[in-house]
Amino acid sequence: MTQDVPRYELVDGTELPALGFGTYRLTGEEGTRSILSAVEAGYRLLDSAVNYQNEEAVGEAVRRAPVPREELWVTSKLPGRDHAHARALQAIEGSLRASGLEYLDLYLIHWPNPIEDLYVQAWRALVEARDRGLVRSIGVSNFLPEHLDRIVEDTGVVPSVNQVEMHPYFPQEEQRSKDTDLGIRTESWSPLGRANALLGEPVIEDIARAHGRTAAQIILRWHHQLGAVPIPKASGPERQHQNLSVFDFSLSDEEVGAITALGRADGRNKGQDPAVHQEF
16 A cells, blocks of 8 residues: 655745655665665655665666656765865766766755865755756755855755754754754654664653554654654565554654653764764
């Protein structure tokens, strides 16, 4: 059974599905089949990146998909090595060639790489790519408030999306507030955390039992009720369907608060602080 996914209107007037499908490590023909399975389940937001080395697999899945191209929202991301303006434009054109698609729906700067300090150039290139029709919507990933302020001040263009690490151990309250103030929709990468520790949290297990749901469904519903767009990854059809089945129940304010209270000072993945992290 195909699941219906609501959409959010973004600051630029485009519409983003409220839950996406992560494609990290889904490569080659096997990756294409997993992505196609997700589309058949009802996913319409497909999240890729140049550094995932799977834009070709995503594009092939889009071509085989049993839905019109315009129903799908294909995302890719600019690597840090291509932040200089001319290189950024070449990288976007390269993403189109790799995927075999005429346009991309969303293109993000993958990390700010503030030590190199070229992310403003990269943002100008994304604005130009949107104006040229190469991409429909542009945004950023892993940008802190100070990074957002700088690119908006420089160009006057607000990102439609900021994709950041977010899960109950790292609920990103300050960052989400900043995104909201600017009109940016927050997307959540690693929405279920890592190493499955979150799935065994007693608070989440108790809430899951009360609703007759899986722990993963409870966490993904938590993201949705906070207004974030989670991007879980699941290669098998059963998990794909389960992760998408989160729009037919609600958590109470108390339950949302109890999950948010799991946040930890050291909740971020080690070594991935956008203030210092280097991604090339």
